[in-house]
Amino acid sequence: MNPMTIHVKQQKHDIALAPSRVVFYEQMQLVETFDDQSQCHMLFFYKQKYLTAVRTTRLKLHSYVARAFKEGTVYESPHPFLQALIETNIPLQKYSYPQLKKKIARPYSRQEQAKILTLFESFIPKKQLFQDMKSLFYQYRREGNMSGAYRVIRVMRDFAPNNRFVKEMANDLSYRKLANLYLEQSQTLMERDPLFKEMCASFEDHQRLLKKEGRWIEACTHQLSHFSNQPTSESYQSYRASLSRHFDSDSRAYILEELSQAIPSFQPVTEDLFQHYVVIENANAVVRLYTERELNLNEEQFKQVEALLEKNRFNETPENLLPFMKRITAHHPDQSRKLLDAFVIRLLETMELEQVHDFLKAFKKKSSLMRKVERMNEIHEDLDCMQELGELYYGFHQLEKSIECFQMEMELKPSAPEPLRWLSKVYADKKMLDESKAYQQLCVDVQKWA
Numbered sequence: 001m002n003p004m005t006i007h008v009k010q011q012k013h014d015i016a017l018a019p020s021r022v023v024f025y026e027q028m029q030l031v032e033t034f035d036d037q038s039q040c041h042m043l044f045f046y047k048q049k050y051l052t053a054v055r056t057t058r059l060k061l062h063s064y065v066a067r068a069f070k071e072g073t074v075y076e077s078p079h080p081f082l083q084a085l086i087e088t089n090i091p092l093q094k095y096s097y098p099q100l101k102k103k104i105a106r107p108y109s110r111q112e113q114a115k116i117l118t119l120f121e122s123f124i125p126k127k128q129l130f131q132d133m134k135s136l137f138y139q140y141r142r143e144g145n146m147s148g149a150y151r152v153i154r155v156m157r158d159f160a161p162n163n164r165f166v167k168e169m170a171n172d173l174s175y176r177k178l179a180n181l182y183l184e185q186s187q188t189l190m191e192r193d194p195l196f197k198e199m200c201a202s203f204e205d206h207q208r209l210l211k212k213e214g215r216w217i218e219a220c221t222h223q224l225s226h227f228s229n230q231p232t233s234e235s236y237q238s239y240r241a242s243l244s245r246h247f248d249s250d251s252r253a254y255i256l257e258e259l260s261q262a263i264p265s266f267q268p269v270t271e272d273l274f275q276h277y278v279v280i281e282n283a284n285a286v287v288r289l290y291t292e293r294e295l296n297l298n299e300e301q302f303k304q305v306e307a308l309l310e311k312n313r314f315n316e317t318p319e320n321l322l323p324f325m326k327r328i329t330a331h332h333p334d335q336s337r338k339l340l341d342a343f344v345i346r347l348l349e350t351m352e353l354e355q356v357h358d359f360l361k362a363f364k365k366k367s368s369l370m371r372k373v374e375r376m377n378e379i380h381e382d383l384d385c386m387q388e389l390g391e392l393y394y395g396f397h398q399l400e401k402s403i404e405c406f407q408m409e410m411e412l413k414p415s416a417p418e419p420l421r422w423l424s425k426v427y428a429d430k431k432m433l434d435e436s437k438a439y440q441q442l443c444v445d446v447q448k449w450a
Contacts, residue, residue, distance in 0.1 A: 001078040001254050006033055006043070006086055008053045009093040017041055017053075022082040024221045025072030027195070028119060029085055030065060043092070046108070046116050048215050050089035052100050054123045063121040064159075073221055080251035084217050097124055101132065110136040111151040111195065118159045130160055137169075147192050150175045154182075154196075216246055228259065231266045240272070249276065260293070270295055278304045283312040287324045294327075302332055306339050314346040319359065326362055337367055344369045348396050353380055369396075383412060387419060399426050417443045 006017045017033035029045035033053075042065065044051040059066045075081050086092075095103060097120070104113050114133045121129060133156050140148035153169045160166055169175070181189040182196065190197040198209060203226050210219040220242055227235045243252045253276045259269045270293045277285040278301075286305060289295060297305065305328070314321060325343050329336045344367070347356045357377040360370050376392050379385035390405030403426055409419040420443035427436035 001080070001083070001250065003078055004083060004086070006031075006092065008041070008043075009091060011094075015041070015094075017043075019077040019082055019086075021074055021076050022079065022085060023068050023072040023074045024081075024218060025068035027115070027198070027218075028064075028068060028072075029218075030068055030072075030119075031082065031085070044119055045085060045089070046104075046112070046119075047213065048085060048088065048217055049107075050092055051104070051116065051119075052095040053092065054120070056122070058122070060122045064118045065122055073225060075221075080247050080254055081217055081221055083251070084246070088217075097128075110139060110148060111155060111193070114152050114155040114159075115195065118155065121159070126160070130156070130163070133159065134165070146174060147178060150178045151193055151195075216242075220246065224255070224259075228262050231263050233268060236266070236268050249280075252276070260289075264293060274301070278308060281308060281311070283308050287321060291324045291327060297328075297332070299335075302328075302335055306335075309339060310342060314343060318343065318346050318350055322359065322362060329363065329365070333365065340367050341369045344373060345396055348373070348398055353377055372396075383408070386412065387422075390419070390422060394422070394426065399430055402426055415446060415449070417446045420446060 004019060006019055008015050008017060015035055017035055020032045020034060022029060022031045027047050029048065031043040031045070033041045033043060035041060040056040041053050042056045043053045101113075104116050108116065114136050117124075117129050117132055133152060137149050137152040137156070140146075140152060153166065153175070156163070156166045157170050170179075178189075185200055190200070198206065201209060203222070206222060207219055210216070210222065220239075223235075223239050223242055227239050243255060247255070253273065256269055256273045256276070259266070260273055263269065270289065274286065274289055274295060277289065286308060290297070290305070321343065325340065329340055340363075344356070344360070347359060351359070353373070353376055357373055360366075360373060363370065366374070372392055372395065376389060379389055386405045386409040390402045390409065393399075393402035393405060403423065406419040406422045406426065409416070410423070413419065420439050424436045424439035424443060427433075427439060
């Protein structure tokens, strides 16, 4: 994937940011970015919805953000999950803290507002954050909503566990019954406290919840982690279907490549990657995958590889293809003859004869073209065999080298018409008709003089 640039609107001017990584942790997503002065800016999201951007100098050691990067799931940029998160929230704008509080007041419950405020511990004075959370707590209390008030206290307890007010409220007898419901993981409580319900949910229930709330990027990340830990054909089919719904072909391939590195022994991922590389005609990736993952090709797959390499003409440095050719000829000895011949021809186009000969020693079973290369290596310094060597080079479409051999034969045997006849033929193949006619006439003259 290509690197991306994120544009964030500010009061005076927009700022261009290069993302470094994204972390998914609980309901939060944090994107670490850098400007052209190498200053860090953190972008905050809650349930995939953008909140604001904050310029960062340092993170408090035990802050929520520090914990997120330590315990959450991190994806380095570029990544399809990061790209999707940004693209679904454009345009992005930087909000001040007062603006942020107004922004989150309408769409989120007071419990969620308190949770969101914990993100900014490294950037807003903790005393200020605590007072704002306390205000949310008292709003519930004034309404007589003891359950809501206790939910905020639970957030505050995670944020400031040693605070005296938090301790007093957490242990208040008014909340004892609610505290017991949390210990029992009561179903009634689950319906009242969606954050607690999400924390306690099984994988399947969590997926249903995320999809219901439209949090499909989070669903994909959780599905990916679950599959990586417990790779099964069933879970893979489900995950592949999710990727197909939300990501294009290149993004799916990027994620599959990560999976292939993480669980190389899981064959369905390798096979899907192979098919993707074939479709986009990435011969180098096909070769690498076949060799590194020891992929077994069926007849149809072999034909696809053969057609791709014939079209590609082994454009990668041919010597890099030796492990691939050794493996494919060993596993498909009969079907790979044509491919092996094309490989030998390509080697002769890019390497010296002695190198090609040494290179082909790795193959135990020799094809007819390999035996010709052996013969060429035997006679390439024998002046009595220049005619034969030139004809062999011609058979490999090495026209320049065949010309060198025939010219040397002509000099050694000036009265022989054969090298002249061949030189006329080779120049005709090169569409150099004047030279071809000249050697043809010279051949006629030599035959007259004979």
